[in-house]
Amino acid sequence: MFNSTLTEDERSHLPVDGAIMITASHLPYNRNGLKFFTSDGGLNKADIKDILERASKIYEESAHNNLKEQGEASKGVVTNVDYMSIYASDLVQAVRKSAGDKEKPLEELHIVVDAGNGAGGFFVDKVLKPLGAVTTGSQFLEPDGLFPNHIPNPEDKTAMKFITQAVLDNKADLGIIFDTDVDRSAAVDSRGRELNRNRLIALMAAIVLEEHPGTTVVTDSVTSDGLTVFIENKLGGKHHRFKRGYKNVIDEAIRLNSIGEESHLAMETSGHGALKENHWLDDGAYLMVKLLNKLAAARTLGSSIGSKVLTDLVEGLEEADVTVEIRLKIDQNHADLKGGSFRDYGESVLRHLENAISKDPNLRKAPVNHEGVRVSGYGGWFLLRLSLHDPVLPLNIEAQSNDDAIKLGLAVLAAVNEFPALDVTALNKFVHQ
Numbered sequence: 001m002f003n004s005t006l007t008e009d010e011r012s013h014l015p016v017d018g019a020i021m022i023t024a025s026h027l028p029y030n031r032n033g034l035k036f037f038t039s040d041g042g043l044n045k046a047d048i049k050d051i052l053e054r055a056s057k058i059y060e061e062s063a064h065n066n067l068k069e070q071g072e073a074s075k076g077v078v079t080n081v082d083y084m085s086i087y088a089s090d091l092v093q094a095v096r097k098s099a100g101d102k103e104k105p106l107e108e109l110h111i112v113v114d115a116g117n118g119a120g121g122f123f124v125d126k127v128l129k130p131l132g133a134v135t136t137g138s139q140f141l142e143p144d145g146l147f148p149n150h151i152p153n154p155e156d157k158t159a160m161k162f163i164t165q166a167v168l169d170n171k172a173d174l175g176i177i178f179d180t181d182v183d184r185s186a187a188v189d190s191r192g193r194e195l196n197r198n199r200l201i202a203l204m205a206a207i208v209l210e211e212h213p214g215t216t217v218v219t220d221s222v223t224s225d226g227l228t229v230f231i232e233n234k235l236g237g238k239h240h241r242f243k244r245g246y247k248n249v250i251d252e253a254i255r256l257n258s259i260g261e262e263s264h265l266a267m268e269t270s271g272h273g274a275l276k277e278n279h280w281l282d283d284g285a286y287l288m289v290k291l292l293n294k295l296a297a298a299r300t301l302g303s304s305i306g307s308k309v310l311t312d313l314v315e316g317l318e319e320a321d322v323t324v325e326i327r328l329k330i331d332q333n334h335a336d337l338k339g340g341s342f343r344d345y346g347e348s349v350l351r352h353l354e355n356a357i358s359k360d361p362n363l364r365k366a367p368v369n370h371e372g373v374r375v376s377g378y379g380g381w382f383l384l385r386l387s388l389h390d391p392v393l394p395l396n397i398e399a400q401s402n403d404d405a406i407k408l409g410l411a412v413l414a415a416v417n418e419f420p421a422l423d424v425t426a427l428n429k430f431v432h433q
């Protein structure tokens with residue numbers, strides 16, 4: 001969508017002034033929304049508020065029965081343009097270029113795609129096949145807004161199981177999965193190893209840091225400590241852990257560049273990733289093209305080279321044995337909120353936790369932290385923060401053993417237990433497993 005505001009092609013009426021997409025994104029089918037783009041990028045909350053306010057003013061100012069007439073009068077011309085083919089052919093060209101302009105640089109490489117019945121099915125016919133890849137075993141390529149097979153979200157364990165199984169069943173070299181509107185993506189290597197979350201950020205960081213040594217990688221707040229060590233010690237870059245929310249991460253990377261700190265990659269564990277070279281657009285297909293470029297370039301040296309070139313790039317990334325996310329709901333109608341907002345309530349939970357932590361010698365608050373309360377201890381860490389959208393406090397815990405993860409969970413539970421509007425059932429279950 002966004003690219004249609006930049007592509008120059010007079011015959012196809014491009015570039016357009018604006019683009020609108022109807023999508024549930026990675027969410028279930030009953031949570032559709034609209035995404036708006038201009039050539040400056042995706043519109044943010046303030047822009048959308050402005051649009052809604054203006055629209056409601058126009059509605060109020062016009063007499064109800066006049067609206068239909070006005071609509072008739074302002075009718076424009078509708079022209080259908082096959083923009084997807086134009087966009088996809090740019091992706092194809094990028095991969096060819098990285099392989100010295102070879103027409104079919106992925107010849108005989110077996111790549112399966114799981115589009116989760118979202119919009120990503122085009123990647124098979126319009127990108128992979130023209131590059132010579134074998135795509136048998138690709139699944140759920142037909143768009144279906146009810147997502148009958150699984151929720152299309154590379155952060156979702158079930159979704160990742162589907163693509164991993166498809167790779168193993170088909171003995172494929174690589175698996176690729178997209179969310180509904182292809183702004184999130186992830187991969188699976190030939191052995192069925194998931195390249196998502198921290199691992200995908202590490203992989204993208206390795207690729208980007210080869211091109212831009214020393215650059216800063218901006219990520220969301222739930223990235224692991226192992227990722228920082230990997231980016232800084234192994235790759236020689238800088239890891240700037242910021243807030244959750246792809247827009248927050250992207251805007252922060254843009255801000256860093258504007259104050260003289262070079263950054264080329266902004267990425268979330270959710271699978272949203274944006275590159276400076278691609279106008280800071282969180283384009284999941286473009287991320288996968290960066291992986292294909294690596295594969296294509298490697299295959300110019302030997303046709304048996306497969307996804308190992310990607311797996312090797314994340315060699316040395318330390319990963320926690322236990323990774324949990326527990327979402328603690330705030331009951332907005334509970335008397336303990338005293339009529340206040342769930343945000344204020346959540347903030348007071350966080351302040352209380354911060355205070356409790358400072359008295360515990362086993363725990364250490366992260367020296368730099370931009371969101372919620374992040375704490376190290378028992379060889380791991382936890383982060384408790386407010387959800388971007390919901391009345392929820394998500395808790396992320398990473399540790400090297402279940403016992404250590406439970407110790408971290410208990411520290412949180414002791415502090416949050418004092419807040420009756422917070423549903424701690426899931427946390428209780430976790431620590432008493």
Ligand SMILES: O=P(O)(O)OC[C@H]1O[C@H](O)[C@H](O)[C@@H](O)[C@@H]1O
Pocket residue numbers: 244245246247268270272386387388389390394
């Ligand atoms: O704060 P949470 O509820 O975990 O949700 C956070 C997520 O919200 C949306 O899905 C955005 O697309 C993501 O960029 C963000 O990470």
